Amino acid sequence: MNIYFLPIIIVFIVFYGLIKKCNIYDSFLEGCKEGFGIGINIFPSILAIIFASRIIISSGFINFLVNSFFPNFLIFPKEVIPMVIMRPISANASLSLMIDIFSKYGVDSYIGLLASTLQGCTDTTFYIISLYFGSIGIKKIKHCLFLSLIVDLIGVISSIVLVNIFLV
Amino acid sequence: MVNILFCFFIIIGVLYGIITGNIENVNEEIITCGKKSLEIFANIFPVLVLWLGIMNIAKESGLLNKISNLLYPILKHIFKDIPKDHEALSYISSNIAANMLGIGSAATPFGLKAMQSLQKLNNNKQIASKSMITFIVLNTSGFTLIPTTIISIRNMYNSINPSIVVITIILATLTSTFFAIIIDKLFYKVMK
Numbered sequence: 001m002n003i004y005f006l007p008i009i010i011v012f013i014v015f016y017g018l019i020k021k022c023n024i025y026d027s028f029l030e031g032c033k034e035g036f037g038i039g040i041n042i043f044p045s046i047l048a049i050i051f052a053s054r055i056i057i058s059s060g061f062i063n064f065l066v067n068s069f070f071p072n073f074l075i076f077p078k079e080v081i082p083m084v085i086m087r088p089i090s091a092n093a094s095l096s097l098m099i100d101i102f103s104k105y106g107v108d109s110y111i112g113l114l115a116s117t118l119q120g121c122t123d124t125t126f127y128i129i130s131l132y133f134g135s136i137g138i139k140k141i142k143h144c145l146f147l148s149l150i151v152d153l154i155g156v157i158s159s160i161v162l163v164n165i166f167l168v
Numbered sequence: 169m170v171n172i173l174f175c176f177f178i179i180i181g182v183l184y185g186i187i188t189g190n191i192e193n194v195n196e197e198i199i200t201c202g203k204k205s206l207e208i209f210a211n212i213f214p215v216l217v218l219w220l221g222i223m224n225i226a227k228e229s230g231l232l233n234k235i236s237n238l239l240y241p242i243l244k245h246i247f248k249d250i251p252k253d254h255e256a257l258s259y260i261s262s263n264i265a266a267n268m269l270g271i272g273s274a275a276t277p278f279g280l281k282a283m284q285s286l287q288k289l290n291n292n293k294q295i296a297s298k299s300m301i302t303f304i305v306l307n308t309s310g311f312t313l314i315p316t317t318i319i320s321i322r323n324m325y326n327s328i329n330p331s332i333v334v335i336t337i338i339l340a341t342l343t344s345t346f347f348a349i350i351i352d353k354l355f356y357k358v359m360k
Contacts, residue, residue: 005269005271006271006274009271010222013222013225013226013229013231014225016226016229016231017225017226017228017229017231019229020229020230022225022228022229024225027224027225027227027228028221028222028224028225029221030221030224031220031221031222031223031224031225031227032217032218032220032221032224034220034224035216035217035218035219035220035221035277036217038216038220038277038280038281038284039212039213039216039217042209042212042216042280043205043209046205046208046209046212047201047202047205048174050201050204050205050208051178051198051201051202051205052173052174052177052178052181053177054197054198054201054204055177055178055181055182055185055194055197055198055201056177056178056180056181057181057197058181058185058190058193058194058196058197059180059181059182059184059185059188059190059193059194060184060185060188060190060193061180061181061184064184064188088308095317095321098318098321099321099325102321102322102325103325107322107325107326107327107330108327108328108329112327113332113333113336116318116322116333116337117333117336117337117340119318120310120312120315120318120333120337120340120341121310121312121336121337121340121341121344122308122309122310122344123307123308123309123310124308125308126170126173128279128304128307128308129170129304129308130170131276131280132279132280132283132300132304132307133170133283133296133300133304135280135283135284136283136284136287137293137294138287138293138294138295138296138300139294139295140294140295140296141170141296141301142295142296142301143301143355144296144300144301144304144305145170145173147301147305147348147351147352147355148304148305148308148309150351151305151308151309151344151345151347151348151351152308152309152344154343154344154347154348155309155310155340155341155343155344158339158340158343158344159336159340162335162336162339162340162343163336166335166336166339167332167333167336
């Protein structure tokens with residue numbers, strides 16, 4: 001089903017433009033030129049977030065935090081905590097942790113189902129914030145990060161509750 | 169706050185690496201992180217340029233306005249500071265639509281354009297505006313209807329029912345998005 005989305009959306013946009021008698025090619029190029037400028041501007045933000053997050057991940061500090069401070073709850077197993085911590089920082093890292101969980105405990109186990117839901121219901125908060133604000137040169141983001149992380153936490157709590165209601 | 173976290177990640181990471189003798193990994197990552205960022209950039213950049221091209225067609229044909237008119241009744245309550253018919257609303261609508269369909273590659277370009285047009289409305293170009301924060305919090309709450317990536321990975325790992333998690337994911341993002349809007353509004357009420 002999903003493989004039809006992109007092509008159909010694109011055909012629809014081009015078709016609609018034709019009906020409205022736009023110069024499709026020109027407006028496409030114009031948009032691309034604009035995109036080129038925006039694109040160049042986001043590289044420093046990407047580098048910054050990758051640089052800092054790689055250092056903290058590779059040092060093993062996050063595993064240390066998890067192993068020493070988090071008790072093991074039945075409904076919130078220790079195994080998913082590194083994934084939850086990594087999720088806002090790096091999409092790739094948390095995705096590979098989810099795959100790890102799948103191969104260790106099984107996709108359809110409680111941990112597997114919880115990991116899938118956790119992965120799907122939150123986003124890479126740090127990445128989005130640095131990318132979006134970085135692209136337009138905002139220096140002060142006020143309470144934005146704090147608020148986003150609280151919302152992520154709510155996502156985690158509701159995932160646990162919902163998996164227990166619907167899938168157990 | 170990003171500033172503090174950035175420093176925290178680097179300082180704690182390096183110090184912890186030295187203490188635990190893990191500094192070899194840290195060193196390796198410092199050397200290769202530039203290349204890794206460039207790889208990520210190389211994945212995003214062409215898609216970004218392409219989508220902004222396609223979106224410009226939608227914008228000039230008036231399709232983008234149609235989409236935003238559709239979502240306007242909801243968005244006007246969430247983004248009170250944006251005047252009606254402002255282009256920011258069309259970009260925000262497109263970003264939300266792309267996120268809901270699980271087309272992340274299209275969502276980011278729309279989001280960046282939305283931020284750009286919100287910046288035009290912003291009085292102080294250095295400080296995040298109220299609408300920007302609301303928009304980012306909505307984005308990071310990750311509202312989605314079709315979690316494409318997760319279903320395909322679950323499928324790869326031979327799940328009996330790969331899409332069973334769709335219901336929990338939708339309800340969980342609905343909950344967090346709902347709270348995102350409420351907490352954001354409450355925040356300004358309390359600040360007053």
